[in-house]
Amino acid sequence: MIAGMRRFGGLPLIVGLACLAAQPCTAASGNQGAQLAASCASCHRPDGRDNGIPPVVGLDESRIVQSMRAYRSGERTSQIMHVVAAALSPEEIAAVAHSLAGQRPAAAP
Amino acid sequence: MNGCTRRAFGGLASAMCLACVPTRAAERRSAPRVVVIGGGAGGATVARYLAMAGKALNVTLIEPKRRYTTCFFSNLYLAGLRSFDSLTHGYEALTERYSIRVIHDRAAAIEPEAKTVRLTSGTTLPYDRLVVAPGIAFRDGAIAGYDEAATEFMPHAWIAGPQTILLRRQLEAMPDGGLFVIAAPADPFRCPPGPYERASLVAAYFKQQKPRSKILILDAKDTFFEQDLFQDAWDRHYPGMIEWLPAQFIGAIDAVEVKDRSIRTAGQVFKADVANIIPPQMAASLAQQAGLADRTGWCPVDPVTFESTLHRDVHLVGDAIIPGAMPKSAFAANSQAKACAFAIAAALTSEDDPRPFLFNTCFTFLAPDDAVSDAISFGITGGKIAITEIMISKLDESAAIRAQAVREANGWYEAFTRDIFG
Numbered sequence: 001m002i003a004g005m006r007r008f009g010g011l012p013l014i015v016g017l018a019c020l021a022a023q024p025c026t027a028a029s030g031n032q033g034a035q036l037a038a039s040c041a042s043c044h045r046p047d048g049r050d051n052g053i054p055p056v057v058g059l060d061e062s063r064i065v066q067s068m069r070a071y072r073s074g075e076r077t078s079q080i081m082h083v084v085a086a087a088l089s090p091e092e093i094a095a096v097a098h099s100l101a102g103q104r105p106a107a108a109p
Numbered sequence: 110m111n112g113c114t115r116r117a118f119g120g121l122a123s124a125m126c127l128a129c130v131p132t133r134a135a136e137r138r139s140a141p142r143v144v145v146i147g148g149g150a151g152g153a154t155v156a157r158y159l160a161m162a163g164k165a166l167n168v169t170l171i172e173p174k175r176r177y178t179t180c181f182f183s184n185l186y187l188a189g190l191r192s193f194d195s196l197t198h199g200y201e202a203l204t205e206r207y208s209i210r211v212i213h214d215r216a217a218a219i220e221p222e223a224k225t226v227r228l229t230s231g232t233t234l235p236y237d238r239l240v241v242a243p244g245i246a247f248r249d250g251a252i253a254g255y256d257e258a259a260t261e262f263m264p265h266a267w268i269a270g271p272q273t274i275l276l277r278r279q280l281e282a283m284p285d286g287g288l289f290v291i292a293a294p295a296d297p298f299r300c301p302p303g304p305y306e307r308a309s310l311v312a313a314y315f316k317q318q319k320p321r322s323k324i325l326i327l328d329a330k331d332t333f334f335e336q337d338l339f340q341d342a343w344d345r346h347y348p349g350m351i352e353w354l355p356a357q358f359i360g361a362i363d364a365v366e367v368k369d370r371s372i373r374t375a376g377q378v379f380k381a382d383v384a385n386i387i388p389p390q391m392a393a394s395l396a397q398q399a400g401l402a403d404r405t406g407w408c409p410v411d412p413v414t415f416e417s418t419l420h421r422d423v424h425l426v427g428d429a430i431i432p433g434a435m436p437k438s439a440f441a442a443n444s445q446a447k448a449c450a451f452a453i454a455a456a457l458t459s460e461d462d463p464r465p466f467l468f469n470t471c472f473t474f475l476a477p478d479d480a481v482s483d484a485i486s487f488g489i490t491g492g493k494i495a496i497t498e499i500m501i502s503k504l505d506e507s508a509a510i511r512a513q514a515v516r517e518a519n520g521w522y523e524a525f526t527r528d529i530f531g
Contacts, residue, residue, distance in 0.1 A: 032463040038158065038447050039466050042440065045524045052513075052520030079500040080470050080484040086498050087466070087486035 033095030036088070040100065043080075048105035061101035068093045140167045141457040144226050144236040146216045146395065148172025148200060150179070151427030151442035152242030153529045158450035160207040166457065169210045169234060170203065171226070177530075178269040180300065181439045182522055187266070187277050188310035190477055196269065202531030219399040221420040238453050241401060241408075241417075242427045242442070243393035244268070245299050248406070251389040252292075253364035262367040263384040267299060279383045280311060285319035287382035292362050292372055293328045294389045297407070299428045299437045301334040302473045304387055309339065309475050312347040324351045327372060327379060329362055329389070331355040334436075335473065335481065341504050342475035392429035399423075407431045412494045413465055414452035415445055424449050433494030435487060441469045443529060467494060472518035480514035481506075 040056055048055040056064065070076035072085035072093075088096065143166050145156045156170040178197045185191040203209040214228040219239065226234045247265065249256075255263070266276040280289065289311060293304040308324050315322040332355070333339075343351045360375020370381045391397070391406030401408045401417050408430045409418045415430070417423045426449050427442035435441045448465035455462035467487035474480045481502035488497040502514070 035447070035451050035463055036466055038451075039444065039468060041524070041528045042443055042468070043470070043521050043524050045527060050520055051523060052516035052518075053524065079502070080482060083484035083486050083498045083500050084468065087468070087488075 031095075031099070032092065033097075033099035036092055036096040037099040037103070039084075040096070046103070046106040055105075056100050057103045057105050059101060061097045064097035064100055065093055068097065140165045141237040142167045142169070142235060143238045143240065143453060143457075144234050145170045145240040145242065146219075146226065147242035147244060147427070148174070148177055148211070149242060149244055149427065149442070150181075150439035150529050151446045152240065153177075153200070153203065154443045154446035155240045155242065155424075155426060155450050156209050157203060157207055157529070157531055158447050159454060160203075160209050162450070162454040162458075166454065167210075168207075169212060170200070171212050171214060171216050171228065171234075172200065173213060173215045174270075175199065175213050178273065179439065179526065180267065180269040180273075180303075183266070183269045183273050184303070184307045184310045185474065186273060187280065187307065188314040188477070189277075190310070190313075193274060198526055198530045200530065206531050216395055219395070219401075219423070221399070221423055224422065236422075237457065238422050238424065240424045240426065240449060240453070241396060241399070241429070242425065242446070243395045243429050245390045245428045245437075246393045246397075247388040248391055252362055252386065254367065255365045255386055255388060259365060259367045259386075263365055263370060263381075263386045265387055266385060267303075267387050267390075276383070276385055280314065283319065283322065283382050286321040287319065288323050288325060288380070289315075289383045290325045290327060290372060290379055290381035290385070292384070292386045292388075293326055293330070293333070294387050295329040295356075297437060298387070298390045300471075301436050301438075302339075302471060304328075305333055305335070305339045306473050306475075307385070308351050308353075309342060309346075310477075312343070312350050313476050315350065316347055322350070325379065325381075326351070326353045327359055327362055327374060328353060328355050331357050335483070335501060337504060338473075338481050338502060339475065342479060346476045346479065390428075396425070396429050401425060402429075403431075405431065412489050412492065413448070414456075415449040416452075424453065433487070434485075434496045435467065435494055436469060436471075436485075438469055438471055440471060440525070441467075443525065444468050470521075472514060472521060474515070474518070475511075478515055479508070479511040480518050481511070482514055482517070 043053055044050055044056045046057055048057045068085045071081040143159050145152050148170055156168050159166050160168045176197050176199050182196055186193055200211045204211050214230050216226050217229045218227045224236055264272045264276040266272040291304055291308055308326055312324055362374050364373040370384045372379045392402045392408050396402050396408050401419055403409050408425045410425050410430050415424045415426050417425055426445040428437040444467050452462050469485045470482060472480055472482050483501040485499045486497045487494050
């Protein structure tokens with residue numbers, strides 16, 4: 001997305017930000033973390049108002065990394081999150097944590 | 110876009126959004142055109158994630174229905190545990206928040222050489238990339254006597270909508286002591302645990318309202334997904350109520366007779382008070398007509414980009430495709446849709462696309478307070494989508510864990526339908 005914005009100048013930057021209001025940094029960004037974070041949205045709400053499922057948007061980056069490691073090792077129990085964490089490399093966990101930590105809860109529609 | 114930029118400017122984003130809509134619309138007139146056919150879990154997700162792409166794309170979604178009813182969670186409606194309305198979603202957010210052009214019409218034909226889609230209304234839409242997410246059709250003639258007219262008496266309720274309401278009404282009207290028969294198809298079919306979840310939740314309804322009633326599952330298979338979990342739950346929650354007859358005992362399901370709601374197999378005839386026939390399936394007719402399906406009746410795709418292996422610049426996601434080891438589920442469709450949207454956006458903007466992350470999880474209700482889940486991650490092995498890790502709920506889990514899965518399932522539905530419909 002950075003490359004794209006440089007190419008198109010100021011207006012697309014605003015367009016890009018408008019997208020953030022709904023769901024930060026998704027398709028076409030060439031950004032591994034953002035694309036992995038898009039997978040989180042299949043279960044976790046972008047407004048952070050989850051019911052029955054822990055919210056992930058806007059959490060501290062190191063806390064997300066720590067949680068994912070704990071799910072991966074089995075120290076924290078959740079079979080769904082264990083399979084997610086086991087499928088990601090340490091670099092991918094860092095990238096997705098960075099992306100999620102940078103998201104602000106979007107307004108509920 | 111990096112995290113620092115987002116933190117600095119994120120708060121202003123909503124305010125800027127209104128100001129930039131005309132600019133965005135103007136830019137889109139010259140932007141690459143992506144047409145998406147089908148507004149279900151696969152198609153609507155592709156459209157939404159393409160519209161959120163960093164470079165503006167001109168995204169059009171074609172879906173005949175103005176409101177879409179999810180087949181997932183519809184078994185809860187059949188059991189009286191959810192309203193029909195709670196399963197029904199509109200496309201307003203996709204139009205208003207994501208500037209997707211939603212056309213409520215039917216795609217009549219795809220012309221891959223001309224790169225156009227013709228609608229029933231006569232309109233022709235050109236595309237740079239096309240995504241087809243048409244869902245399933247039932248195989249004509251697979252069960253003798255089970256035609257369109259027969260579905261009004263013996264509903265399939267496997268494409269949610271009027272069929273789902275019809276089956277609920279029949280179950281409500283059935284006298285206590287009646288027999289409800291479910292005919293379950295051979296693999297592959299939409300929602301592998303679905304027929305058995307349906308039996309479980311209808312049993313929960315019968316247990317409360319019609320406790321002398323029975324449920325009979327006539328199966329075209331000899332085993333089914335999560336079989337041990339289901340049979341354990343049936344013994345615990347509904348002892349003696351549900352009987353499952355595999356293909357090795359009954360033979361193939363050959364024919365139905367609507368006037369007495371009977372189902373004929375190789376060796377026997379079963380007479381039902383309410384009959385739910387879930388026929389063998391294939392990719393929906395549009396995919397067949399457009400030459401996107403192969404001899405199996407399903408659509409072969411590239412496992413990374415979900416581009417058809419039969420037509421260039423046409424991608425497919427969801428229940429219509431041959432997705433290697435991925436099941437035909439709404440979750441899988443949504444996961445494929447994101448990988449597909451990222452691949453298309455990357456191709457149209459000449460940017461790198463990281464490896465796709467393909468995942469599936471399904472929550473399955475065994476009783477109103479007892480749910481289980483599975484979680485599967487996928488990778489590409491030998492050019493095919495293969496399972497890398499799988500976990501399924503276990504037989505000996507506590508009631509508290511199962512009740513927690515019910516809460517997670519309900520929370521998941523809220524998040525998931527927002528991810529699809531905005």
